[in-house]
Amino acid sequence: AAKESGKASFVRFEPRMRDDMINHATLAGELRNGIARGELRLLYQPVFDLVTGRLHGCEALVRWQHPIRGFVSPGEFIPVAERSGLIVPLGAWVLREACEQMARWRDQYGDGAVEAVNVNVAVRQLRSSGFVDEVAAVLSETGLTSRNVILEVTESSVVDGWQVQETLQGLHDMGVRLALDDFGTGQSSLSLLRAFPVDVLKLDKSFVDGIADGADRGRLAVAAAVAQLAEHLQLKAVAEGIENREQLERLRDMGYRYGQGFFMAKPLPAADCGALMAADPVRAA
Numbered sequence: 348a349a350k351e352s353g354k355a356s357f358v359r360f361e362p363r364m365r366d367d368m369i370n371h372a373t374l375a376g377e378l379r380n381g382i383a384r385g386e387l388r389l390l391y392q393p394v395f396d397l398v399t400g401r402l403h404g405c406e407a408l409v410r411w412q413h414p415i416r417g418f419v420s421p422g423e424f425i426p427v428a429e430r431s432g433l434i435v436p437l438g439a440w441v442l443r444e445a446c447e448q449m450a451r452w453r454d455q456y457g458d459g460a461v462e463a464v465n466v467n468v469a470v471r472q473l474r475s476s477g478f479v480d481e482v483a484a485v486l487s488e489t490g491l492t493s494r495n496v497i498l499e500v501t502e503s504s505v506v507d508g509w510q511v512q513e514t515l516q517g518l519h520d521m522g523v524r525l526a527l528d529d530f531g532t533g534q535s536s537l538s539l540l541r542a543f544p545v546d547v548l549k550l551d552k553s554f555v556d557g558i559a560d561g562a563d564r565g566r567l568a569v570a571a572a573v574a575q576l577a578e579h580l581q582l583k584a585v586a587e588g589i590e591n592r593e594q595l596e597r598l599r600d601m602g603y604r605y606g607q608g609f610f611m612a613k614p615l616p617a618a619d620c621g622a623l624m625a626a627d628p629v630r631a632a
């Protein structure tokens with residue numbers, strides 16, 4: 348906008364921007380209270396093995412039920428939490444809650460209930476030097492092993508700097524697996540894979556969407572290339588945001604062994620995810 352005006356190089360301060368700032372401050376304050384008052388909870392979206400159809404894992408996704416605003420989506424409050432630094436205590440709560448739930452599932456449905464719970468981790472958590480110890484403490488206090496949690500990080504957070512690199516290496520040395528979330532949307536996908544101890548690639552939903560219309564050959568080509576890359580590097584390939592059978596079948600045929608999406612299951616309360624574990628004939632045996 349500043350360039351278009353042609354007169355000055357500064358950006359005009361518009362009323363809408365002030366509103367954004369106020370909303371941000373208000374929302375951050377309310378989120379701080381909300382965390383303390385227990386307004387957050389987790390849902391779990393099942394991850395399925397697309398070949399066998401069996402439940403493979405679950406991704407923890409945070410929800411905020413505000414007393415007056417009602418449901419606030421993570422798309423709104425996660426960015427606020429990231430900018431304000433609240434993501435650090437919020438993320439710590441998510442990690443502990445997800446691990447406690449994982450331990451309950453294992454108690455209820457046996458060690459094979461699901462192998463791992465996926466937890467999203469923000470770059471600010473990875474920047475703190477205490478994060479590796481925090482993860483180790485939560486695992487030991489909840490009686491889990493490092494195989495029982497997969498941390499989801501984005502490409503941009505992975506290239507943040509040496510401190511993050513050290514943290515990721517520390518987690519990897521501990522045996523905690525890392526998934527690259529929203530893969531394909533970042534800047535430096537390929538070189539990242541050589542430099543970092545990544546275990547799982549999660550193809551971004553935008554590429555999965557492209558498969559539905561069929562007309563978008565560019566996104567289709569990326570989806571296929573990511574599957575091949577995963578195979579060559581012996582990484583797990585997961586496709587996110589599968590909304591219909593055609594997408595599921597084409598992704599599976601491309602080499603995506605695992606998938607998530609509303610076509611199979613939306614994010615569910617922990618008990619409903621547990622019911623899927625109980626219903627699994629192999630697990631229940």
Ligand code: C2E
Pocket residue numbers: 392407408409420421422425438441467468469499528529587588589590607608609610614
């Ligand atoms: P994400 O980690 O990439 O999670 C996938 C998002 O796609 C989730 O949205 C999920 O509900 C949605 N999704 C899954 N399948 C489908 C589908 O078939 N169709 C459509 N339209 N959507 C689908 P959600 O739960 O709203 O979360 C949005 C983002 O917020 C997450 O993207 C993640 O980046 C962030 N987030 C959520 N929970 C946490 C958390 O505990 N910590 C951090 N740091 N970020 C989180």
Ligand code: MG
Pocket residue numbers: 406467499528
């Ligand atoms: Mg994720």
Ligand code: MG
Pocket residue numbers: 528529549551587
């Ligand atoms: Mg994702």
Ligand code: MG
Pocket residue numbers: 528529
């Ligand atoms: Mg995403």
